[in-house]
Amino acid sequence: MVNKPDSESFLDLFNSFGRDMKVPKMDIEAVLEHHRKNLEALQKSASASATGASTILARQREALHRQLEEIADLARSYNTMPGAGEAMSKHAEFARRSFEAAVRNASEVAQIAQKSGAESLEILRARIRASMEEIREGYDRRK
Known part of the structure; x- marks a missing residue:
């Protein structure tokens, strides 16, 4: 049995074990760069998703503001109406416009959410593709 010096550290033992077993060395910088990416x-x-959420909130705020303005205009117009028939007609028109605006706003919000989600997903897909290419290149270098 060969006597080794007692001063050899655990890391030295581990390194010599790795050399003896011919364990491939890891490029720590490459691993860190991979995870940084x-x-x-x-x-x-996350930024793309947050931007989309901000856009959706702003759009909903604008829609609510417009709806409140229309309600205020309708309320003012009721004060100046001479007959109830005309009031009912105005009320029906307001209900129709409100419904159309709600549908239009919901469609716009859905489009914004879809675009934001697609953008966010594409960022992740691009990184996955790049990551797979990095792994392939690392594997090819070892051959």
């Missing part, structure tokens, strides 16, 4: 992609994806 993953985190950047996640940040961009």
Whole structure:
């Protein structure tokens, strides 16, 4: 049995074990760079989602503001109406316009949400593709 010096550290033992077993060395910098890119992609994806959510909230706020203005205009017009028939006609018109506006706003919000989600997903897909290419390149370098 070969006597080894007692001063050899655990890391030295581990390194020599790796050399003896011919374990391939890891490029720590490449691993860190790989994960940095993953985190950047996640940040961009979250940012795209947040931008979409902000746009949706702003659009809903605008729609609510317009609806409140229409309600106020209708209320003012009731004060100046001479007959009830005309009031009912105005009320029906207001209900129709409100319904159309709600449908239009819901459609716009859905489009914004879809665009935001698609953009966020594409950022992640691009990172997955790049990650797979990095893995392929690393594997090819070892051959």
